[in-house]
Amino acid sequence: MSASRIARIALVTGASALVACGSSRSDSPGQGVHPVAYADPALHGADAIASLALCQGCHQSTFAGGGPLHTPSCNKCHADAGHPDWQTDCTFCHGDAARAADPGYPLVGSPAITANLAAPPSSLGTNNVVGAHVAHVVTAAMASPVQCSQCHGPSLPTNLDHVDGSVLIGWGNVASAGNVTPSPAGGNVARDQLLTCANYCHGATLAGGTDTSPSWNGPARTCTSCHGLPPPTGRHDVHVSLGMACSYCHFATATEPVGTSNVEVISSSGKALHVNGVKDVVLEPVVQGTWDPTQNGGKGGCASLCHGYGGPSANGTGWNP
Template identity: 30%
Template sequence: MGLVAGCASERARDPQDLTTWQDDVASVLAARCGECHTGDDAAAGYDLSTYNGALGVGSDDVANAIAGDAGSTILTTLIHAAGDDPHVTLQDILPLLEAWVVDSDLAYFDAPPHPAGFLNPADPSFHGAELQAEGWDFALCQRCHGDDYGGGTSGKACLTCHDDGPTACDTCHGQPPETGAHHTHVAGGPLDRRVPCGECHVVPTRWDDPGHILLADGTVDPPPAEVVLGPLAARDVDPPVRTAPPSFDPATKTCSAVYCHGGIFTDAEAAHPAPMWTGADQAACGSCHGRPPASHATSDCATCHPRTIDAAGQLDLTTHLDGVIDVGDGSGQCTGCHGDVAVGPAPPRALDGSRATTVVAVGAHQSHLLAPHGLRGPMACTECHLVPATVTAVGHIDSALPAEVFPTGAGVLARADSANPVWDHDAATCSGVYCHGGGASLSSDANPGFERTPTWTVVGGGEAVCGACHGIPPAGVAHTPDMQISDCTTCHPSVDQYGGIILTGPPDALTSLHIDGHVDLR
């Protein structure tokens, strides 16, 4: 072995008359070939701007240069160039390249006591291959290059190529490796933060920790690298939905039941909940859950998840994929999505943030919940809506907007006295509701000033005043046209001697016999 023969016995060899990349070839290729063969867009995929690029394969998967091979592509391309082939003008450098490829075995530099191919990954004498054959005994390197690999007695530092030393991660593989989706995970992206290596692998403290390169008995740990999924992949949500542990199948190169790709949610609309490591677009929005998920009725993410995504579709990576499904402000309360903690659960604010009463989603909510008109005590949300026990209760957020009004099970007062309440969202009006004069008892009462079809978005405009629901006095039995409002108290205990509505109870829970579902008489 060149490593053993050179380093273990500390023998020097005389410098050879080598043509090397460092001293002879690199500058010529840069000047003569660099215009076409540089970087990711190099012609035919051959990047001649670096040593490994000059040795590597192009778009045809054929090695560009093979040590000692006069038939190497880098030579035959010039040998056979003719006519208008642009390589014709480069035939003058053919002798230099032949001396490098054939006679000097693609030497990077002349570095006694090492053989010419010491830095060529494809050469049997490549230093990495020889070090592996010696059981990764880095003491052989340190003998000449110093304990810190900074040069030692040789004066040549390993750190010239190995920035963090030859025992760093990127000596054997990229940091991250180039294969599969390593870069996508480690670099992070628009959907998630950077994923540390430890989320998928047991990261060794030292390169020689058992289970990394070598097993505990000293034998080589064969590839591929073991995938041991970490806490991110194993996350669940509250309430729990996980039915299986996270796993990686090396045969199909797929993950399953991993939180970070939505594998725990069983969403039929998700495109890639079991992502393939080498697949394309496995982590685009819509891969982990549908847009929207199958259980969602709306695709406006920001309406329900404003702490995670804004109206422009920009994600907050501190809350996305954090193990918590943030709904509203995350409090789990009604006011987390609509209403205001200081006032109550009904709008304003609406789901979209609106606060104007002229917006249907806001309208007269507060007029009902706070009852500032004084015609009765506050009305409960249940008079118009089914109030869910939890955020995810059936009938709450599993149907399209707008919210259902007067569904079965809601509106006991609105349906009193055989009333048949109807809500017209387009017109923003109620009709046939008991609380605005509907029902059998007042069916014969007529007055040009009635507002029995009140407009929801007109607040403070006479939609709820005395005389808007029934006449003063109502027409019909027991009422005469000459009755005054002060006469109401004679028969009705719900009003005082001046015709004002009597409210009882604490300020935050006022009640009244007026508009309570039946006619109260003394």
């Protein structure tokens, strides 16, 4: 809520005698406690989420209105506008009810919806809070849509208790894979802060990424943001410089679209494996082999058509020098 409006309500609340008898305020909408045109959702909605408790002081704890001030009912007015269940309707304040339902997300709220609909935008905040939700939840170009629980903790809200001015950050198993402690630390962060995130997903433990602590409002990711293309590990360089595509060894994850060369994309079935917390090495079927990290005395290697079936691969020197 803007300082001026807090001051205004505080002033009136302080002058309790005036308000309590109601005699000195006009009953015309907007002419009393609140600024003119306060029925506008953009005006009162933003104030409400900034401090529901303040509203409850006069509009009653259940938002049913009445009381000594004869306040209007939030519930009735919202029901008249088509939202009888606004307190548990997860897209009433944020998200997009018209977004396609994604059955990969759990059902939340009442009426129940798939949680992906509740991800901002839109929301009543400014850009920071909206951030990269669409990239993670809706478009998800390079990986499966990311569950809310990977960033907001295991249990999603069921009522208005979470509207407390702060956003709960709680990291899931992928964000903390590889023994990474993601940042910012889990817990409540003040709403609308400019956040920078570091975690397993964005390459905290991987080699060669150029932007492994991206801003929540940063630009779209590319194939070199989180790890190198290829990463500078093991014998990536020597293989890739021979012209081998990523899909030679990451067949289940990456592909080169037909008619292209050196254009690496994540295949549609590979999205479930990419950024899942596991390095997936699956050799292209034509080389008839498997990757074995225990070969060559733990340096790793491939028993394959390329290196001679069964024998120590890469002349016995292994993947890692």
